[in-house]
Amino acid sequence: MKVHYETAGDGDVVVLSNSIGSNLRMWEPQVKPLTDNGFRVVRYDTRGHGQSPVPPGPYSIADLGGDVVELLDTLGVEAAHFVGLSLGGMTGAWLGQHAPERIRSLALTFTSVKPGNVDMWTGRAKQVRAEGMDQIAAGSIGRWFTPDWIAAHPELAEELRQMTATTPAEGYASCCEAIAGLDLTAGLAAITAPTLVISGADDAALPPSHGQAIAEAVPGARFEVLGHAAHLGSYEQADKFTELVLEHLKGTR
Numbered sequence: 001m002k003v004h005y006e007t008a009g010d011g012d013v014v015v016l017s018n019s020i021g022s023n024l025r026m027w028e029p030q031v032k033p034l035t036d037n038g039f040r041v042v043r044y045d046t047r048g049h050g051q052s053p054v055p056p057g058p059y060s061i062a063d064l065g066g067d068v069v070e071l072l073d074t075l076g077v078e079a080a081h082f083v084g085l086s087l088g089g090m091t092g093a094w095l096g097q098h099a100p101e102r103i104r105s106l107a108l109t110f111t112s113v114k115p116g117n118v119d120m121w122t123g124r125a126k127q128v129r130a131e132g133m134d135q136i137a138a139g140s141i142g143r144w145f146t147p148d149w150i151a152a153h154p155e156l157a158e159e160l161r162q163m164t165a166t167t168p169a170e171g172y173a174s175c176c177e178a179i180a181g182l183d184l185t186a187g188l189a190a191i192t193a194p195t196l197v198i199s200g201a202d203d204a205a206l207p208p209s210h211g212q213a214i215a216e217a218v219p220g221a222r223f224e225v226l227g228h229a230a231h232l233g234s235y236e237q238a239d240k241f242t243e244l245v246l247e248h249l250k251g252t253r
């Protein structure tokens with residue numbers, strides 16, 4: 001499926017993959033630092049999100065990973081660096097296992113390869129198909145950010161809440177179904193791409209134990225935990241997050 005994307009800058013390609021309930025705008029803090037450091041940023045809307053198509057679900061992680069392979073084909077890019085947060089990180093873990101020749105390096109951030117909570121994810125899918133996105137959007141900000149950050153950035157928090165509220169319900173629900181029951185653990189040891197794993201100390205949605213499990217299983221992976229970061233640490237700790245990603249990308253150039 002052809003997903004909506006935007007590019008910026010010149011150089012080695014870095015693909016940025018969003019979390020569930022967001023879209024490519026979530027990478028706003030990273031675009032300038034990455035392009036300033038000589039990378040070509042390709043950020044895209046995961047299917048069912050932003051301006052990408054919303055086919056009827058359920059979706060699988062192979063659907064989401066296949067969209068990235070098709071995107072690289074469309075752009076004529078043989079292999080790219082890949083940075084994914086949460087659902088985007090799950091997509092990256094699938095790519096590292098199933099399309100290793102297309103992936104130069106991986107940054108798997110605020111993510112998991114076995115998120116668990118199957119009933120919660122299938123329940124959320126059912127809820128948004130029945131009621132729409134408003135309630136999920138109201139709850140997402142409390143999962144994505146610490147209370148201190150929300151209090152200090154009310155306008156930005158509202159902007160990000162709206163990002164979730166305007167996500168198509170069918171797209172969100174179908175991605176919940178891709179997460180429910182996901183288990184990519186068995187293939188981690190076969191990942192050959194240089195891998196950075198980042199978790200957030202305050203991430204109650206996917207706590208650091210999930211990142212640690214990935215880093216322990218992927219050969220040579222580096223694991224970092226960001227303090228004062230809930231689930232959307234690329235925003236809450238944007239400078240530290242970007243610094244770690246840039247260090248990783250430069251080390252794998």
Ligand SMILES: O=C(O)CC1=CCC(=O)O1
Pocket residue numbers: 019020021085086087088140143179205206231
């Ligand atoms: O928004 C959430 O509930 C947190 C989350 C878990 C997986 C993901 O992509 O977001």
